[in-house]
Amino acid sequence: MKIRIIVNGVERELEVEPNELLINVLREKLRLTGTKYGCGIGECGACTVHVNGEPVLSCLTLAVEVDGKEITTIEGLGKDGELDPIQEAFIEEGAVQCGYCTPGFIMTAKALLNEKINPTREEIIDYIKGNLCRCTGYVNIVKAIQKAAEKISQRKSK
């Protein structure tokens, strides 16, 4: 089957199988390997991407379902060679260890901060609780998202 999608701002026409998963299309066909396989059944959030701005688990999404839609992966964050404030904050706050869950966390956090500029600590925890991390104990991930929110609102007020 043929699908047309926009991935990180670039229009693509792809031939896919009816049972082919979005994660595999992104990784194998488009070589966007920043999206990670962690569990394959939607439990860990490592494969989170945005479809039309909404966070979606690409391991549970069929490629044919996203026909005509706009997809953003971790590779599509940041503009003009600059990092997204969330990416910056993850580095600065020491929220990265093995890094395998990091793209998923950043994409989920991005969706949260698109929805809400200044979330409370509780709102951050509630939004991000579907993403698993085994290295950091989450402490600095919360700090990083808080810091990213500050950065974004500072930039907006400028």
Place this chain on the structure above:
Amino acid sequence: MSSITYLESQKDEYRILDQWLKAREYVYVGKDVKRIDALDKVTGRARYVEDFLVEGLTYARIVKSDIPHGVIEWIRPGRAVEHPDFIALVTCEDIPGLNQVGYYIPDQPALAEKKVRFHGEPVALIVSSKPDSLEELRNLVEVEIKPLKAVYDPLEALKDKVLVHEEHGSNIVLRTKVKKGDVSKALENTDYVVENVYKTGYQEHAYLEPEGALAIPMDGGMTIILPAQYPHLAQSIIARVLGYPQSKIRIIQPVIGGGFGGKDDMGPIIGAQAAIAAYKVRRPVLLVYTREDSFTSHCKRDPAYIRYKSGANRDGKLTFVDVEIIFDAGAYANRGPFTLWRATAHATGPYEVPNVDVRGILVYTNKVYQGSFRGFGNPQVQFAAERQMDELADKIGIDPLEFRLKNILRIGSRISTDQVLEDSVGVGEALVRVAEKCGWFEKRKKYGKIVDGKARGIGLACAWHGISTSRGVPDWCNAYINVSKDGSVSIYTGIVEIGQGTHTGLIQIAAEALGIPVEKINLIGGTTDAPDTGATHGSRGLSFGGVAILLAASKIREKVQKVASRIFECKPEDVEIRDGWVFEKIKPEKRISWEEAVKRCYAEGEELSATGYFFMPKGKFDEEKGQGFAYIVFSYMVSAVEVEVDLETGLTRILKVWPAICAGKIVNPKLAVTQIHGATVQGIGYTLMEEVVIEDGKIVNTNYTDYLIPTISDIPEIDEPIFVEDYFKFGPMGAKGLAEMALIPIPAAITNAIKHAVGVKPSEIPYTPEKLYRDLLRRMRE
């Protein structure tokens, strides 16, 4: 008792380490340098094993036994051969060398041969041209296994009615022993005695990246891109399985999605499996365990059964410790002989105990095998030892903190094996400072009362952890450093980056020794292209890997000093190198750049490459007597935990954790803190949530929905850690190991706090809400 052997040939190395230890003020070491790998990881550019999409790639998956113990009748591809994506079915018959991946005892095949010994054991590999068809293909493979009687309970296995390995003649893999003084005599003269049985379960690593390996036949050998923790070990095991010389096997580490010890064991095993398949199909093979495969078929933290009896007198001094430790090895010995030895040596906790008798037994069962996991046999026994300390304190009627302080190890103390601690023992100070910070005495008085169906409690526990290999087991490290003509520096080390941040710390050490900014240094790690550096385990990566880099860099520094001394017409030792500038100490204004100095070295025949081999001084341990040298040094940890228990639901909420660590010099405080966070939360999971459920030998919870690891909503506040910098003479600038430490005291600290809150006496982890509720009911009935 035990004397340490120093090598005459390493005198120069001892001198260099001593110089840096005494410097005490550093430019890069001790600073929060940013992780070198963070940028790649936040942009999705970091390449993990699955991300190397090489030309001609094929995909493999393990075919597993669905019988826990049985005789293999046959394995056939069946209708898989008709599938357009089918490339090959690989079994033990395709192995060109030895079908043997055992670590210490040669009891484990890469692919099952004749027999299977646990449910989920890999019996074959299916190779496909496409990843999407792997599941379909493996379901088509026909495996016929004739079931045998199986044994799952380690105490039952001790009776040898069913033998897991007939050729071994018994299910007992081996026994360990530590003995000091006379326990039975001490018992007669002891005022208070406590005896309990403690049980701990399997723990699953659950790293977000499951196991994987990419084997590429090339250059007349095999290159394996491998998430492992000891490239040279993987090299030797894969060479054995393929029948190749080791030099024909090249291991390269990709970015690794978490290890925690698990990939130390699994790296060589999955690497061997992928290499066998690649050998057969003569194409690159990517073998990845699915999440379910990882749950069913990779090693886990050893379950333990511990009988613990100890005593103390009215004055609060410990008189004896008498322990029997049974470790459930599962189907293969793997690291069990070493986790058990570690548990045996650490069974007293970090205390002076005059009479000690610890006996360990490692026993086979028909279950998934045990392996390395952060703490390596020690969390199990520290749980028992530190729960026991609180029970004893209770019986004597003194405060658990005061009881610990009366017995805590100090410089000059004799440990359980009768080794004398010569330096670097900060645990007493850590105890006092944690107690102060958490408001210990006040909260011990205030808490323990039920208010609105809830009760708060505070508890603490200590841990000690020997660094480097135990006893006289040789341990060495090495590194190779080369300075290019433009002054940039390449470091080659076998130490692996698994997410802990060690490569960043290693670069800081090199920057310090060379006197140049970290940006000028590139590190190539985790590869057999580097000299054999030993494993990245036992909290030795930064401390021991750092020694090698410090030595190699210092040798280069001395060469640059020599050449520069001719320019400045001074003595080499009067030349300083700092921030990329080379100058005479007393005339810093007359300086040349590092690049200029490097050019001079190249022009004047001074070679700017060096290795940094170091052989750790060791003593002897008498296995017969159970006495002697145990470890060259110990790191220590103290954690206090405040909990709130809901008496209606049995749910424990951790409110706050106060950690203190004695790991010598802290090379990068920010990275150290992240290790403490991660290990603490893994410890919380181990203590309260994580339970591998096995029914008839089969693990039934093989995903994150049924096996619960802490999520972001389960974490407590973790206080800023206290660093007690108890410098170690053979560490780089005095650093000891750190990454495992914060997990080890958590099980006892939490359960001691629960006891303080509601009076139950937890003796089993995971201490789930059901168990707590059961104990509460029992207590109410009493």
